[in-house]
Amino acid sequence: MRNTILILAIAALIGVFTNPPLEKHQKAIQEKVENLKEIDEDIDGDDLKKIGALLGEAIGLNTMEKYLNNNVRIEDLKVCSLTQLKINGDYKTVGIGAFGKIFLFDDMKTFVEEKAEELKDKTNG
Template structure:
């Protein structure tokens, strides 16, 4: 029993010192966006159209980065933290940070894809 408590105390202590900061949560969300925003290889037309598509993606990523910087926050639980993303005015938990790592839930992929498309439409239209 004592050994179990000692092991749990050590794990909790390690968790406190390796709890990722807000910047690491934001970076994890940005990486998720960058992974989803690769340029389609099948762009038809000449090089000017391809260049326009590339610029549209870059503008969309910069806008998405600003959105994430302003709408991602964490809830610090001391031994771990929750990644929260502002969705339709409310913050929703989209991931967990612990031991220096960020684990994003699968449903964040759908939201990020929708938001990326929405921002691309605004910048292209």
């Protein structure tokens, strides 16, 4: 029993010191978008910048960086943190950060795919 409590206390302490900052959460979302660039094969050139610019345009901003700065926040739970993304005016939890890593949920992929589909319609329409 005593060993279990000690191990949990050490894990919690490590969690506190390795809780990722906001910038790491933003970078994880940006990388997720970069990994999903195949969702629109018609985009040529620098895919990430174009998708970022189009996503920004779709929500009234100019760049992906501005989008991330204005629409991503974290809820710090001390031993871990929640990645929250502003979607349709409300913040929705799309990932969790713990022990220096960020894990994004499938909701993030769905959001990016929906935005890409809207952008396809905009550019084709």
